[in-house]
Amino acid sequence: MNKDSVKVFAPASVSNVGPGFDILGFALEGMGDKITLSKRDGTAYIIDAVGTDLPTDPEKNVATVALRSFCDEIGYQGGFLIRIEKNFTPGSGLGSSASSAVGAVFAANELLQAGYSKEELISFALDGESLASGHRHADNVAPCMLGGFVAVKGCDPFDGFQVAYPKALKVLIIFPDIVVKTSDARGLLPKEVPMSLAIQQAANMAGLINGLTTANYAMIRNSLKDVLAQPYRKRLIQAYDEVGKLCEEHGSIGFNISGSGPSMFSFFRKEQDLTQLKESIKELYSAKGINCRLHESAINGRGAEVIDIG
Template sequence: MKDSVKVFAPATVANVVCGYDVLGFAVNQPGDEVVMRLTGKTGITISKITGDDGKLPLNPAKNTVSASVQHYLDHIGKPDLGIGIELHKKMPIGSGLGSSSASTVAGLFAVNTLLNDQLTNKELVPFAMKGEELACGYGHADNVAPALMGGFVLIRSYEPLDIISLPFPQDLHAAIVYPEVDVPTKDARQMIRSKVLLKDAVTQWGNVAGLVSGLFMNDYGLIGRSMTDILVEPTRSILIPDFAILKSLALEHGALGFGISGSGPSVFALTRDAGTAANITQKLQQHLKGLAINSLSFVSEVNKRGPIILD
């Protein structure tokens, strides 16, 4: 049995426009890294966190990585096992790209690796959801499930938890732009309407079904016209500078569809190829620069692997 491991876990795009809390996919970059060691002592310690500008707690009870690992250790009957953790943030916090998810998933994959893969990646999802509950007050799975399992996932049900891996066109790419403005996840969730009109719900159900069907059928046209959200995006988009203009730019330059990644402020487009995705990120960043807003961009195919061992 190894006594140390270094793991990378990927960022994710949750909701995928119309699939609020039930759809998500993983991307190759960015992501987070965790170094984990068996210490031979009692309990979990966090010795180092880098890349977070001092925002994340070293207290194991308050950090999503250590808290999720503790739930895992309780489950397998080793609650006092000595674990040392280093967390290296390689992606922006509060970006809407599953920052807490990537850290948590890296930690869970690392401890499961050290303990000889007692659970499958899919079986780790409920423990990762505990980390999301700590991070934003609600244990949703649309970030952690794709981060753990790779690819596109559908959360058909939360009670009981029912997660389905979806097929998707192999050439599908994501163009992601993160405008460096502050949109806290908790605040973004609180903006969402608690009640919706039945006719709006029917429209949304049709779009979710259309998007899933388009992924199965490799039907780019169906994917694109299903990427419409009339329930959440109209409210959340208010928090993103010039969202409507960014959306128009992406669609004009070949995007299949465009929307908010997670709770924002990151936005994303799905495209047929990497070249189109790269061009779209350039156009979006150029517009944001004109607004005096700094941004980061990422172009990625859909990540099929989930977390990986680096060392």
């Protein structure tokens, strides 16, 4: 069946999951990019970015840079109209650029029936993503594409794997209206770290992976600690420790920075009622004159997906 248009959803994602700093990420439900890709005459890529101030120059938009990389590979020289609907904010630490890059490449693979696997598409999405993040790393792109929890060991070629997790796990995203530049967050980190901390990070990683795969919530909670990056990065996020304490008081199964912030995430079990916690966090930031958005969702186990065919 020859299609003229395809609409896909590419989820937002949390990277740097505790000891999985630069390694482990997972995808979110109900937050992400809807990308509608349509063929058009000529060779130009036209961007229609709905409700965002994303660049519409195809050389500067991660979606079109990723799309160009993929089309160069498969030898497709036609033009596109790319409509990007983003229901979350770039710079939130939730993999906004990964969503755009993954969505565009995944849509093109579907529209042009190119037959690439999701794993194979990751490398083209990275060509776009690296434009925004300044480094070629798949800890948002891979979970956005594949869904669930994904651990990334290498990017060229993609070397990573999905990690099983308890289906009763949900996540609360806390996004205060604070600007944290990824490059600033990265610049804070030391180049060398004590051997003892490197060992502790690996031990926590062992516990986190084992806790996720065996649905051991106590083990997840005890292991979801990043001793390498979080101690530096949390300084950029006002009230980080207070939010963590509130989450803990409400039965958090692990709390940490999402990506390089300012968003934070906390795991809970699905049956836990977060109404009061959410009110308390809102009040906490409100008292500081800071707006704060909250998003409660399941883990997205599917990743990028087609939601409409034109």
